[in-house]
Amino acid sequence: MTVPFATADVARTASVNGRSLALGSAAPHDSLLDWLRSQGLTGAKEGCAEGECGACAVLVARPRADGAEGSQWVALNACLAPAHAFAGQEIVTTEGLGTPTDLHPVQAAMAADGGSQCGYCTPGFVCSMAAEYYRPGRGATPAEAAPDAQAGEHDEHALSGNLCRCTGYRPILEAMAAVGSPADADPFVARGAQPPPTAIAVDVQAAGQRFVRPASLDEALALLSEHPDAVPVAGATDLGVQVNLAFSRPPLLVALDRLAELRTLQVGDTELVLGAGLTLTEIEQRTAGRIPLLDLLWPQFASRLIRNAATLGGNLGTASPIGDSAPALLALDAVLVLASSHGTREVALTDYFTGYRRTVRRPDELIAAVRIPVPAPGVAAFHKIAKRRLDDISGVAVAFRLDLVDGVVTGAGIGLGGVAATPIRARATEAALVGRPWNERTAAEAGAVLATEGTPMSDQRASAAYRAAVLATALPRLHHESTEGRS
Ligand SMILES: Cc1cc2nc3c(=O)[nH]c(=O)nc-3n(C[C@H](O)[C@H](O)[C@H](O)COP(=O)(O)OP(=O)(O)OC[C@H]3O[C@@H](n4cnc5c(N)ncnc54)[C@H](O)[C@@H]3O)c2cc1C
Ligand code: FES
Ligand code: FES
Structure with a gap:
């Protein structure tokens, strides 16, 4: 069977700084960054090619992250995103923000505050700053840092994906704080009132490799069914690293990130159903305040640049033992909806992982959505141990959900990452908690059980002993945080 693409093999364009x-x-595997630079737009730089430095950041017009009408300028890592994913899309680079004689307000603020020295990082910073400057709902003055990074008037994570070797950050942060708000007549603000560009179907082939953006989920599933070697790609924040650093070249990439069927969100009183193709920033904004554990997870997940592209489907698709969503979703009793051209099936996340980077998902299946029961009131925490506070993968992650009635633990979900070949659920510890009063003694005794869960090993992120020590102290820490009013 051949999948019909009304627009297949037609030369594609992207709008960059208003030019087609x-x-x-x-x-098919070239990054947006390499393509932009090949067009003479050398403002965006390659620093690391693995999403860590933000020198490559550019702006793209996307649906508003809060789900409202209109569009939003979002910054993301051009080094990871495949160029052909931007057919029909609108991109703005630092060159499109301002010129040396007519600086954009964020560029002017950087110059005025001494935020640029060698300048290598500056175009990426400027794009992240511009995304924050134009973010709908942003106020004119910095608010106190809020636990929910986007709840304040300023997103304290807006620059979390950008590194600078020279300035020490203070002048950059001062420039961001000083930049104020755009005028209503600003063309970038005016653009926000219009809908985002629609995704167009693409089928590009060269040198035995192929990139396809299907027009629908059915087309995507048909491709996976026809081509067992096809590899889905969503935000490319994981796959892009493999392409750049491990020279991975899947013969067929099937782009999922704009498929409407994977971008649905249902918020009910008893359940959230999150489309696998929503970005983490979208989920963070649109579910804020619904599930405390998720509110605590997102600010610790990578950087704003990564969260603006990364998806939940991609995080679970990696089946990484150190992926951060899995411990939280295990603790929350989440269920995955897997789709194939034969229909859908539901799999509890506890039954999804079968071994190191192996799952029950067949090659012809996609993660379509994640169903999450809304937990009872209680205590929630996401303890992430990583070498860098923001924008780093976990060495160990411990996710807690405790349901409490009159101070007694009536239900417990504990998910662990980084202590076994797969993310796991700490069942023995949960059993040691349920039915007991939530006090220091229970935390200590159940904490001793938690210390025995998993099979921690030593690697470049943490030693086995350190991982075991994190487990051993996690419940006493949680008890302390919960009784101190912090989590
Ligand atoms: C600098 C940096 C920091 C990071 N920090 C973190 C972190 O703090 N925590 C963390 O957990 N991860 C982190 N990551 C890893 C990565 O960002 C996440 O795993 C992300 O959620 C992947 O989503 P994606 O949409 O970009 O996936 P992609 O890269 O597009 O895909 C990843 C894998 O999932 C598959 N896939 C994608 N969508 C689906 C689907 N719907 N169904 C089935 N399979 C699918 C792909 O085939 C691929 O194998 C980081 C990465 C970088 C580069
Ligand atoms: S080049 Fe470092 S994040 Fe893209
Ligand atoms: S100014 Fe030199 S890296 Fe930032």
């Missing part, structure tokens, strides 16, 4: 540029020169 042909994507034809880009190979």
Whole structure:
């Protein structure tokens, strides 16, 4: 069977700084960054090619993250995103924000505050700053840092994906704080009132490799069914690293990130159903205040640049033992909806992982959605131990959900990452908690059980002994935090 694509093999263009540029020169795996630079737009830089430094950040017009009408300028890592994923899309680079004689307000603020020295990082910072400057709902003055990074008038994570070797950050943060708000007549603000560009179907082939953006979920599933070697790609924040650093070249990439069927969100009183193709920033904003454990997870997940592209489907699709959503979703009793051209099936997340980076998902299946029961009131925490506070993968992650009635633990969900070949649920510890009063003694005794869960090993992120020590102290820490009013 051949999948019909009304627009297959047609030369594609992207709008960059208001100019229509042909994507034809880009190979199926080429990054947006390499393509932009090949077009002479060398403002965006390659620092690391693995999403860590933000020198490559650019702005793209996307649906508003809060789900409202209109569009939003979102910054993301151009080094990871495949160029052809931007056919029909609108991109703005630092060159499109301002010129040396007519600086954009964020560029002017950086110059005035001494936020740029060698300048290598500056175009990426400027794009992240511009995304924050234009973010709907942002106020004119910095608010106190809020636990929910987007709840304050300023997103304290807006620059979390950008590194600078020279300035020590203070002048950059001062420039961000000083930049104020855009005028209503600003063309970038005016653009926000219009809908985002629609995704168009793409089928590009070169040198035995192929990139396809299907027009629908059914087309995506048909491709996976026809081509067992097809690899889905959503935000490319994991796959892009493999392409850049491990020279991975899947013969067929099937782009999922704009498929409407994977971008649905249902918020009910008893359940959230999150489309696998929503970005983490979208989930963070649109579910804020619904499930405390998720509110605590997102600010610790990578950087704003990564969360603006990364999806939940991609995080679970990696089946990584150190992926951060899995411990939280295990603790929350989440269920995955898997779709194939034969229909859908539901799999409890506890039954999803079968071994190191192995799952029950068949190659012809996609994660379509994640169903999460809304927990009873109680205590929630996400303890993430990583070498860098923001924008780093976990060495150990412990997710807690305790249901409490009159101070007694009536239900417990504990998910662990980084202590076994897969994310696991700490069942023995949960059993040691349920039915007991939530006090220091229970935390200590159940904490001793938690210390025995998993099979921690030593690697570059943490030693086995350190991982075991994190487990051993996690419940006493949680008790202390919960009784101190912190979590
Ligand atoms: C700098 C940096 C920091 C990071 N920090 C963190 C972190 O703090 N915590 C963390 O957990 N991860 C982190 N990551 C890893 C990555 O960002 C996440 O795993 C992210 O959620 C992947 O989502 P994606 O949409 O970009 O996936 P992609 O890269 O597009 O895909 C990843 C894998 O999932 C598959 N896939 C994608 N969508 C689906 C689907 N719907 N169904 C089935 N399979 C699918 C793909 O085939 C691929 O194998 C980080 C990555 C970088 C580069
Ligand atoms: S080049 Fe470092 S994040 Fe893209
Ligand atoms: S100014 Fe030199 S890296 Fe930032």
